[in-house]
Amino acid sequence: TLTAAVVPAAGRGERLGPGAPKALRLLGGVPMLVHAVRALATARSVDLVVVAAPEDGVGDVVALLAEHNLLDASPGVAPSMVVSGGETRQDSVARALVSLPAEVDVVLVHDAARPLVPSTLIDAVSAAVRAGADAVVPGIPVADTIKAVDADGGVVATLDRGALRAIQTPQGFRRTVLTSAHAASDPDAPATDDAGLVEALGVEVLVVPGDEEAFKVTRPIDLVLAEAVLARRRA
Ligand code: C5P
Known part of the structure; x- marks a missing residue:
C-alpha cells in the first residue's frame, strides 16, 4: 500500500497577472511548483508525487524537478513523475490518476x-484517510462575511459564517473513491476541487483543521504574503 500525491500544475494563472504558467512563477527565486513538490516529497506519509504539467511544458517540468533533485528518490525524498495536464483542473487530476501504479491505495491531491x-498538514490528511475516512479536506474558518449574489450584483443571501470553512489542499482520498468520483463527473461542469466530485457521489467528506500557511497563491497580493512567509522561515 502506497500514498501518492497528485499535483495539478497546468493552470495559466491569469488572475496573478501576465507571465509564465502560475506553477512556474518564482517564490524566493524558486518556482512555486518546486516548493510544493518538495513539501510533498519530503512528507513522511508520501511515497510518490505525480505532477500534471501544462501540455507544452512537460519536458521543462521534468528538467526543473531533476535540477532540484526531486525526480529520483533519495533518502527522505519520494520520487516524482510528470504527466501532461488538461483543459481544466479536474481534467489535469484525472490524467494523473490514470498513471498511478497499482500499489497506490491513498491519493492526495495538492494544488501547485x-x-x-x-x-504537518500533509501527514495529518494522509493519517485521517489511513484511519478510515473515504475523503478528507483541510478547512479553516472564514474571516469575511460571505454573501451570495445574482448576476446584477444584488445580494441574494448572507450565509452563516460560523458554518462555513474555506477549503484547502491537500485533499486526501481512498483511491477507489476518487477514481469513481472522477469517472462519474460531468466534464462540462468541472468541479473546483476533488472533494466536490466525491460529495456528488453521496460519499461523506471529513473536514480536518487546515493551516494558514497552506493558502493559495491566486492574486498578486498573495505573492507578497508568500514571500514574507518564506523569508520568515529562512530567518
Ligand atoms: O485555478 P485554480 O487556482 O483553482 O487552480 C488550482 C490548481 O489547479 C493550480 O495548481 C493550477 O495549476 C491547477 N490547474 C491545472 N490544470 C488546469 C487548471 C488549473 O492543473 N487546466
Missing part, C-alpha cells in the same frame, strides 16, 4: 498554487 503547505 499552495507552495508553502506545511508537512
